Amino acid sequence: MKWLELLTVAGTTLVSAVTVVVLYSLGVRLTAIAGDAEQASPRAKRYFAYTCFGLCGLAVLFGLYLIIPYFSK
Amino acid sequence: MVALVIGLALFFDFTNGFHDTANAMATPIATGAIKPKTAVTLAAVLNLVGAFLSTEVAKTVSGGIIREGSDGVQITPDIIFAGLMGAILWNMITWLKGLPSSSSHALFGGLIGAAIAGIGFNSVNLETLLQKVILPAVFAPLIAGLVAYLCTRLAYALTSRHDPDTGSKLTQKRGGFRTGQIFTSSLVALAHGTNDAQKTMGIITLVLISAGTQAPGSGPQFWVITACAVAIAVGTYAGGWRIIRTMGSGLTEVKPAQGFAAETSTASAILASSHLGFALSTTQVASGSVIGSGMGRKGTTVRWNMVGKIALGWLFTLPAAGIVGALTALLVKTGVVGVVIAAVAGTAAVLFMFVYSRQSSVGHHNAVEVEEAGQTVRFAKKKALARARAKAHRQKDAATADQHKDAATADQQEDAQR
Numbered sequence: 001m002k003w004l005e006l007l008t009v010a011g012t013t014l015v016s017a018v019t020v021v022v023l024y025s026l027g028v029r030l031t032a033i034a035g036d037a038e039q040a041s042p043r044a045k046r047y048f049a050y051t052c053f054g055l056c057g058l059a060v061l062f063g064l065y066l067i068i069p070y071f072s073k
Numbered sequence: 074m075v076a077l078v079i080g081l082a083l084f085f086d087f088t089n090g091f092h093d094t095a096n097a098m099a100t101p102i103a104t105g106a107i108k109p110k111t112a113v114t115l116a117a118v119l120n121l122v123g124a125f126l127s128t129e130v131a132k133t134v135s136g137g138i139i140r141e142g143s144d145g146v147q148i149t150p151d152i153i154f155a156g157l158m159g160a161i162l163w164n165m166i167t168w169l170k171g172l173p174s175s176s177s178h179a180l181f182g183g184l185i186g187a188a189i190a191g192i193g194f195n196s197v198n199l200e201t202l203l204q205k206v207i208l209p210a211v212f213a214p215l216i217a218g219l220v221a222y223l224c225t226r227l228a229y230a231l232t233s234r235h236d237p238d239t240g241s242k243l244t245q246k247r248g249g250f251r252t253g254q255i256f257t258s259s260l261v262a263l264a265h266g267t268n269d270a271q272k273t274m275g276i277i278t279l280v281l282i283s284a285g286t287q288a289p290g291s292g293p294q295f296w297v298i299t300a301c302a303v304a305i306a307v308g309t310y311a312g313g314w315r316i317i318r319t320m321g322s323g324l325t326e327v328k329p330a331q332g333f334a335a336e337t338s339t340a341s342a343i344l345a346s347s348h349l350g351f352a353l354s355t356t357q358v359a360s361g362s363v364i365g366s367g368m369g370r371k372g373t374t375v376r377w378n379m380v381g382k383i384a385l386g387w388l389f390t391l392p393a394a395g396i397v398g399a400l401t402a403l404l405v406k407t408g409v410v411g412v413v414i415a416a417v418a419g420t421a422a423v424l425f426m427f428v429y430s431r432q433s434s435v436g437h438h439n440a441v442e443v444e445e446a447g448q449t450v451r452f453a454k455k456k457a458l459a460r461a462r463a464k465a466h467r468q469k470d471a472a473t474a475d476q477h478k479d480a481a482t483a484d485q486q487e488d489a490q491r
């Protein structure tokens with residue numbers, strides 16, 4: 001039985017999904033903070049939020065890069 | 074016979090596509106992230122792209138379950154024809170019932186049934202069957218559900234904001250997850266293309282090899298890849314609205330953050346599994362994710378009797394498709410007349426189900442009416458909220474404490490909605 005493969009799949013799924021969700025959620029939270037009325041530096045917060053979304057996108061692209069055989073050859 | 078089987082395989086690909094649109098697009102449609110028509114178009118295009126991206130899966134498809142090759146039995150186009158018949162009929166039945174069930178299991182079931190009836194019981198490799206079909210069926214929803222549960226909890230924990238002084242809730246902008254949903258659901262559609270279109274390619278290649286027109290051990294030819302990609306894309310565009318309704322609003326109410334978490338888990342699970350050599354069923358992963366994310370959000374209920382119905386459907390997939398496959402295999406064994414009878418009966422059954430489905434049409438306009446109703450309610454509330462705030466502004470002499478309380482309760486209502 002391929003228990004090792006099963007564990008690898010479960011682990012990879014967990015790590016990748018959590019990475020994407022955490023980054024995106026942070027982005028959402030920072031956007032919400034930047035939108036608050038009394039806020040010291042909304043612009044900086046907004047940039048941080050965009051950075052989070054960007055990192056999230058990069059994580060997804062990296063995942064695709066690993067998967068598509070065209071790149072790994 | 075070979076041409077007939079290829080035609081049937083492409084039709085199976087079509088049913089596979091429209092059966093599985095729901096996996097990718099049910100949650101974004103349910104949260105209103107993408108309009109239904111746009112969603113199926115997007116899914117169709119991405120399926121098309123995905124089918125071309127990787128043909129790794131096609132090379133290993135169905136290999137091993139039926140003992141093939143020199144030491145085993147010779148798998149013939151007849152067996153594949155019968156197997157496909159079983160798979161297509163089961164796909165149509167589950168679609169009619171609105172049940173998300175695995176197309177690949179239907180295919181395996183049909184092939185196994187056909188092989189048992191056509192060749193004998195020893196033609197099936199039980200150990201591979203357990204390893205490739207039964208174990209994944211148990212673990213796919215478990216893994217996906219658990220990951221989706223954790224992700225949903227995380228997403229809500231990270232975005233929940235309270236005022237440190239008063240403890241009242243602040244704006245959370247969870248609607249922002251809708252934008253993310255467009256990308257994650259696209260990823261699921263892409264993953265579906267890389268995964269499920271491959272199965273049909275594998276089948277057609279198997280037929281071509283067994284008919285002697287292609288060298289054994291070679292990969293799918295270009296026209297096969299193109300035909301399969303187009304078939305699955307057209308199927309996806311046709312959209313299985315009945316299943317979208319089940320996945321989008323039948324299992325649990327889906328909110329943007331939840332949908333985002335579920336889709337991310339689905340995409341990661343499918344992509345990880347198909348590239349690490351432990352194939353999981355797309356449908357089972359997606360259903361597991363939706364259930365898991367439903368359990369992860371406070372104040373949501375998972376409709377367990379619907380879950381039970383779906384689980385029952387999964388249990389029956391293999392044997393039911395197998396029985397149809399076996400019956401077809403017996404018919405085909407009798408000769409040309411049998412093949413004609415099987416083909417005609419199959420077409421008639423598919424037509425009958427299509428006509429029957431017309432009696433209670435489920436289309437893009439009414440697939441997720443529940444959420445649309447919910448949305449109009451929320452918009453009304455937002456407007457009411459704005460009006461209340463404007464009013465409070467005008468009456469500046471009104472007690473500020475009162476206003477705070479008002480806004481807080483309104484915010485709480487808004488949160489309860491999400």
